[in-house]
Amino acid sequence: MASTIMDLVRDIDVEFSPLIVCGIIAGVVFACWQFLFTGLDPREPPEVRSSIPFGHLFGMLWYKAEYVTVLSRKVKQPIYTIRILGTRMYILCSPEFIQRTFANPKAFTFEPFVSTAVRRLLNISEPDMKILLQEPGPEKLPSYAQDIHDLEHSTLTPGAALSQLNDAFQTRLAKSFNEIDTEGTTVNLHSWSRDVVTQAACAAILGPDNPYEDDPTLIEALWDFETDIVLLILRILPSLTARRGYVGRARLRTAYLSYHHTGLWKQGSPLLRGMREIGKKHGFNDTQIAEWDVLFTIAAVTNAIPISFWMLSYILADPQLTPSVRGELKAIVTVKEDGKGGKVLTLDPRMIREHCPILISIWEEMLRFTSQPTLGRYVTTDTVVNNEYLLKAGSVVQIPTGITQSNPSYWGPDSSSFNARRFFKTDKDGKEKASKDEREQEKLQRRAYTPFGGGKNLCPGRHAAANETLSFVAMMIYAFTIENKDGKPFKVIETAPRAAGASVPKAEGDVEVIIRLRDDLRGARLAFAGGEGR
Ligand code: HEM
Numbered sequence: 001m002a003s004t005i006m007d008l009v010r011d012i013d014v015e016f017s018p019l020i021v022c023g024i025i026a027g028v029v030f031a032c033w034q035f036l037f038t039g040l041d042p043r044e045p046p047e048v049r050s051s052i053p054f055g056h057l058f059g060m061l062w063y064k065a066e067y068v069t070v071l072s073r074k075v076k077q078p079i080y081t082i083r084i085l086g087t088r089m090y091i092l093c094s095p096e097f098i099q100r101t102f103a104n105p106k107a108f109t110f111e112p113f114v115s116t117a118v119r120r121l122l123n124i125s126e127p128d129m130k131i132l133l134q135e136p137g138p139e140k141l142p143s144y145a146q147d148i149h150d151l152e153h154s155t156l157t158p159g160a161a162l163s164q165l166n167d168a169f170q171t172r173l174a175k176s177f178n179e180i181d182t183e184g185t186t187v188n189l190h191s192w193s194r195d196v197v198t199q200a201a202c203a204a205i206l207g208p209d210n211p212y213e214d215d216p217t218l219i220e221a222l223w224d225f226e227t228d229i230v231l232l233i234l235r236i237l238p239s240l241t242a243r244r245g246y247v248g249r250a251r252l253r254t255a256y257l258s259y260h261h262t263g264l265w266k267q268g269s270p271l272l273r274g275m276r277e278i279g280k281k282h283g284f285n286d287t288q289i290a291e292w293d294v295l296f297t298i299a300a301v302t303n304a305i306p307i308s309f310w311m312l313s314y315i316l317a318d319p320q321l322t323p324s325v326r327g328e329l330k331a332i333v334t335v336k337e338d339g340k341g342g343k344v345l346t347l348d349p350r351m352i353r354e355h356c357p358i359l360i361s362i363w364e365e366m367l368r369f370t371s372q373p374t375l376g377r378y379v380t381t382d383t384v385v386n387n388e389y390l391l392k393a394g395s396v397v398q399i400p401t402g403i404t405q406s407n408p409s410y411w412g413p414d415s416s417s418f419n420a421r422r423f424f425k426t427d428k429d430g431k432e433k434a435s436k437d438e439r440e441q442e443k444l445q446r447r448a449y450t451p452f453g454g455g456k457n458l459c460p461g462r463h464a465a466a467n468e469t470l471s472f473v474a475m476m477i478y479a480f481t482i483e484n485k486d487g488k489p490f491k492v493i494e495t496a497p498r499a500a501g502a503s504v505p506k507a508e509g510d511v512e513v514i515i516r517l518r519d520d521l522r523g524a525r526l527a528f529a530g531g532e533g534r
Contacts, residue, residue, distance in 0.1 A: 040081060040088075041390055041392065043384070043389060043390035044081055044088075044090075044389065044390050044391070044392065045077075045079040045080050045081045045090055045389045045391075046077065046080050046081065047080065047081045047082070047083070048071070048075050048077070048080045048081070048082055049082075050082075056071075056082045056083070056084045057084050057085060059071065060084065064497065064499075064500055065374055065497075065498050065499060065500040065501070065502070066374075066497060066498060068089075068091050068374055068398045068400045069372070069374065069400040069402045069403060071091070072091055072093050072400050072403045073403065075091075077093065078092075078093055078094030078096070078097065079091070079092055079093065079094060079097050079389060087395070087396060088392060088394075088395035088396070089395065089396045089397070089398050090379075090389075090391050090395060090396070090397050090398070091398050091399075091400065092397060092398070092399045093400065093403045093404065094404070095404055095410075095444070095447035095448045096386060096447075097385055097386060097389075098399050098404065098450065098454070099447060099454070100385045100386055101377055101385065101397055101399070101455070102454035102455030102456075102458075103455060104383065105455050105456035105457070106380065106381075107379060107380055107381050107383040107391075108377035108378070108379060108380075108383070108391075108397055108455075109377060109378050109380055110375075110376065110377055110378075110456070110457040111145065111378075112378045113376050113378065114145075115129060115132070115145075116233075117233050117501075118295065120232075120233045120234075120235055121229070121232055121233055121249075121295065122288075122291045122292075122295070132144045132145060132282070144278065144279075144282040144284075147278045147281070147282070148275065148278055149456075149460075151271065151274045151275065151278060152271070152460040152461075153460050155269070155270050155271040155274060156271065156460045156461055156463060156464055157460070157463065158463060160270075161269070161270040161271060162463060162464065163530070164269060164270060165204045165205070165269050165270075165271065165464055166204070166349075166464065166467045166471075166530065167528075167530045168203055168204040168207070168208070168269065169200045169201060169203065169204035169464075169467065169468055169471065170200075170349065170467075170471050170528035170530055171203070171208075171528070172199060172200040172203035172204070172208070173196065173197070173200040173471060173472060173475070173528070174475075174526055174527050174528055176196040176199060176200065177475060177479070177526045178525055178526055180480070180515055180516075180517065182517060182522065182523070183516070184514045184515065184516035185514070185515050185516075186485055186512060186513070186514050186515075187512070187513060187515060188510040188511065188512055188513075189309070189312075189313075189482070189510065189511050189512075189513045190309055190493070190507045190509075190510040190511065191510055192515075193305075193308055193309045193312065193472070194219075194223070194305050194306075194309065195216075195219050196472075197301075197304070197305050197308050197468060197472055198212070198219050198222065198223075198301055198305055199212055199213075199216070199219065200468070200472075201297075201300055201301050201304065201305070201468060202219075202222075202297060202301075204269060204464075204468075205268065205269050205271065205272055205293075205296070205297060205300060206259065206264075206265075206268050206269070206272060206293075206297075207264065207265075207266075207267035207268040207269065207272070208267065209264050209267060210259065210264065210268075211252075211255035211256060211258070211259050215255065218251065218252060218255055220248070221247070221248035221249075221251045221252055222248065222252060222294075222297065222298070222301065223248075224244040224245050224247070224248035225245045225248040225249045225252060225294070225298065226245075226298050226301070226302055227244070227245060227499070228242035228244060228245020228246070228248075229245065229298070229499075229501070230499065230500045230501065231245065232245050232246065232249065249294070252294045253287070253290060253291060253294065256290035256291075256293050256294055257286060257287055257290040259290070260276070260286045260289060260290050261286060272293065275289070275292060275293065275296065276289055276293075279292065299461070300461055300464070302502055302503075302504075303371060303465070303502065303503045303504040304461070304464075304465040304468050304469060306370075306504045306505065306506045306507065307366060307367070307370055307371065307465070307469055307504045308468065308469045308472045308473065309507060310366060310370050310492075310504070310507075311362060311363065311366045311469055311473050312472070312473050312476055312477070312482075313490070313492045313493070314362065314366065314418055314420070314492060315362065315420075315473065315477055316482055316490040317489075317490050317491055317492045318420065319489075321358075321362070321420055322477055324358050325356070325358055325359050325362070325474075325477050325478075326477060326478055328355060328356040328357070328358055328359065329347070329356060329359070329474055329477065329478045331351070331355040331356075332347060332348045332349075332351040332352060332355050332356065332474075333345060333346065333347050333348075333478060334346050335521070335524065338525065342523055342524070342525060343523065343524045343525070344524060344525045344526075344527055345479060345521060345524045345525070345526050345527070346527045346528065346529050347471075347474055347475055347478060347479075347526075347527075347528055347529070348528070348529035348530070349467060349470055349471040349474060349528060349529075349530070350529070350530065352470050352474060356474075357424055357425065358420065358421070358424060359470065359473070359474065360423065361420060361421055361422060361423040361424040361425075362420050363466065363469065363470060364422075364423040365418060365419060365420060365422045365423055366418075366469075367449075367451035367452075368405050368411075368422070368449060368451060369405075369418050370495075370504045370505065371401075371451035371452070371503040371504050372400075372401050372402035372405055372406075372451070372498070372503065373401055373451075373453065373502070373503035374398055374399065374400045374401070374402075375398070375399040375401060375450070375453050375454075376396060376397065376398060376399075377396070377397040377399070378395075378396060378397075379391050379392060379393055379394065379395045379396070379397060380393060381393050399450075401450045401451070404448040404449075404450065405448060405449060405450070405451070407448060409444075410441070410444045410445050410448045411445065411448075451503065452503075471528060475526060475528070476515075479517060479518060479521055479524075479526055480515050480516060480517055480518065481515075481516050481518055482513050482514070482515050483513060483514050483516075484511065484512070484513055485512040485513060485514055486512070490511075490513075491511075493507050493508065493509050493510070493511050494507070494508040494509060495507060495508060496508040
């Protein structure tokens, strides 16, 4: 109780000082003035006004992260401006404009969004924040943010460090698969797959002796933190309004700190060790390093875990797909005697791209269909895009990728539904089947396809995400039968509204299933080539 009161006092103290209240009033007056009197430059994209005053603001409050997507579907313009409380937002719905902004990261930057969120999430002081983000000074030393960016891209692009991460993921995943009861295990598929894949993803980043192994309830704490992240960034009485996330964050902080103090970080991934080294170089203490590690873990699981569940669900819901996928997976699976009277089934995820075109098509379609982030960029300098429109410094660019990723002129009349074979490119003999027109269409699609964002901030974890999802789904489909507990045909469950900042929505509710090893594999141990446990 006493600690709750202290939390409250701390929140109020931070958020509602007289200075901040005056600031808010001044901001509102300024915003109203802007709204009523400031015109747009004629070279700016056309303005879309709402029919009622402050309509866009209400729209944002109502639809949250989805508002610009909902509005863009109605407006049907390639580029337009809206104003909310005096801030200009340019909404980009055409691949042409989107690619131009990706190509100019100096003028259109993502960093202010990250730094504001991180500062508020971790309570970093202004001076520390300056150190964090400082531009290279006269000595030309890169900032912490730049060092981390470079590290992420070097350790997560194909190479030795990524292979090590992938192998560690698969080793831990195989352990969970081998724990499934031979007679069958009844689970809630959504929460079970979330826990199994999270456990493996954390082992990949943090190493085999990580806090989640000692205390699996930390998985729940991680997802509580992830779910409440927007409320924690807003910081309006977080100990009350985001209680679960608030407590989860504190538990994770303590657990990661102990992981660093006890030296367990030494068996972590090259990425994790690199983050620690960079933190130390920039003068961070262990608590700050631990907090960054927690945030990175969130970035690594927030989209990859839900998409694993969706991909498995869409395959299970189509009776034709399971046999087709199993058929092509045969080429990458071996079953051998293990020398101890048993057998071991080994699946090699590194061969999926070459041998499993249907599975790859499903993965790419899954990304198109579910990963529809609204990307944000801050305009740092007045810039003309495409020799056509002026985007003014101090404004915000919003890119609702759901618009381009479901536009029928790029994707055809079935653009708003899931089509497992949309990206299937080879005929039975493995020859390219695309005609010239189809190849032109593919070019358009490639420009309209941004499930991982783009430009300088293109998701560095995209290769790891592909490995995680494909390894999980491939083994689930190949080695197990998965049936609804109530005996009815499997159906894809509802999606929850996409959270602000998330690319992939989570599921609403759950579905109870029985997972059983296939009869012909009874007694076999499951393993991945690359991962241990063979
Ligand atoms: C299917 C799974 C995933 C999806 C759909 C996804 C999507 C995204 C998107 C849309 C962005 C923002 C890009 C932009 O603004 O242009 C992003 C950034 C990021 N993602 Fe992912 N991501 C996934 C998995 C992962 C994984 C597995 C990791 C780590 C292992 C990861 C680490 C990051 C990081 C560190 C950033 C920030 C990059 C920066 O600011 O430069 N992501 N991701």
